[in-house]
Amino acid sequence: xxxxxxxxxxxxxxxxxxxxxxxxxxxxxxxxxxxxxxxxxxxxxxxxxxxxxxxxxxxxxxxxxxxxxxxxxxxxxxxxxxxxxxxxxxxxxxxxxxxxxxxxxxxxxxxxxxxxxxxxxxxxxxxxxxxxxxxxxxxxxxxxxxxxxxxxxxxxxxxxxxxxxxxxxxxxxxxxxxxxxxxxxxxxxxxxxxxxxxxxxxxxxxxxxxxxxxxxxxxxxxxxxxxxxxxxxxxxxxxxxxxxxxxxxxxxxxxxxxxxxxxxxxxxxxxxxxxxxxxxxxxxxxxxxxxxxxxxxxxxxxxxxxxxxxxxxxxxxx
Ligand code: NAD
Numbered sequence: 001x002x003x004x005x006x007x008x009x010x011x012x013x014x015x016x017x018x019x020x021x022x023x024x025x026x027x028x029x030x031x032x033x034x035x036x037x038x039x040x041x042x043x044x045x046x047x048x049x050x051x052x053x054x055x056x057x058x059x060x061x062x063x064x065x066x067x068x069x070x071x072x073x074x075x076x077x078x079x080x081x082x083x084x085x086x087x088x089x090x091x092x093x094x095x096x097x098x099x100x101x102x103x104x105x106x107x108x109x110x111x112x113x114x115x116x117x118x119x120x121x122x123x124x125x126x127x128x129x130x131x132x133x134x135x136x137x138x139x140x141x142x143x144x145x146x147x148x149x150x151x152x153x154x155x156x157x158x159x160x161x162x163x164x165x166x167x168x169x170x171x172x173x174x175x176x177x178x179x180x181x182x183x184x185x186x187x188x189x190x191x192x193x194x195x196x197x198x199x200x201x202x203x204x205x206x207x208x209x210x211x212x213x214x215x216x217x218x219x220x221x222x223x224x225x226x227x228x229x230x231x232x233x234x235x236x237x238x239x240x241x242x243x244x245x246x247x248x249x250x251x252x253x254x255x256x257x258x259x260x261x262x263x264x265x266x267x268x269x270x271x272x273x274x275x276x277x278x279x280x281x282x283x284x285x286x287x288x289x290x291x292x293x294x295x296x297x298x299x300x301x302x303x304x305x306x307x308x309x310x311x312x313x314x315x316x317x318x
Pocket of ligand 1: 009010011012013014015034035036037040059061074075076077079097098099124125126157158166
């Protein structure tokens with residue numbers, strides 16, 4: 001097949017980089033960018049100028065549907081369902097940013113449509129394409145305790161969802177992957193709305209049926225940015241930092257009574273390009289979708305369980 005004709009819907013903070021990356025993927029053709037805000041379109045055209053791209057522009061996503069093979073949807077979460085559904089019904093491959101949708105039933109419906117129509121539906125869990133995370137997923141055996149800190153400073157973006165769906169969901173996805181989707185036995189979560197009406201900071205303790213315990217903190221109102229994922233297992237400790245793009249493995253040499261450190265960094269890696277390239281390969285080479293709608297549904301389900309706990313605790317104690 002020739003080049004895959006792609007449109008990017010929503011070229012705000014993240015979507016403009018989706019557009020740029022598609023111009024760097026030889027088997028893709030960035031056919032159009034779409035945004036209801038003409039300012040965002042102008043900014044993206046400026047970004048693409050150096051690539052000599054002759055991309056078309058639209059303000060209504062429906063107009064672009066007949067012209068493309070695939071779409072990348074990078075709009076606010078409350079719009080995901082409607083836009084993704086229209087492209088899936090038209091038989092197009094869909095890359096959808098996380099979280100799948102703002103309601104579980106809508107997310108389930110999207111996954112169901114993609115399965116029925118046998119169409120690729122890939123979800124934007126970009127952390128899975130980070131080199132240090134890939135190394136972690138390969139090397140960790142039998143985690144006992146997982147701790148994650150995902151902190152951001154406040155911005156006006158993505159306020160249609162709470163910090164669980166916005167940030168914590170990445171760590172939920174990784175924990176579920178590490179635990180091979182084992183059953184969860186216990187959840188305790190607290191959170192507080194600070195700058196918005198929805199929880200902006202949340203801490204959740206999640207215990208899997210085999211005892212593996214997670215302690216996750218996500219905040220979008222912090223002074224500093226942090227992306228740390230730590231795993232403890234018998235005799236080993238791992239730290240992944242996806243801002244530093246580093247991986248640290250600490251093992252204990254019991255005979256010498258000392259630590260053995262293995263630190264690696266991956267400054268040149270480009271997880272967004274890799275993620276979008278993998279999506280294009282599902283269309284050109286029939287490769288399996290790397291982050292399926294089904295797996296994204298699992299972390300969304302867990303996110304909604306945490307959300308419920310946070311809401312109940314807020315009602316109970318405030
Ligand atoms: P943003 O607000 O900067 O951009 C969203 C853009 O969508 C805006 O330019 C807006 O005008 C446009 N838009 C809104 N409704 C539209 C419609 N109906 N048709 C076309 N355009 C429309 O937000 P952002 O930070 O870029 O986030 C967008 C999405 O990406 C969200 O779902 C967010 O959760 C996700 N995201 C994922 C990651 C990640 O790590 N995977 C990181 C950031 C954001």
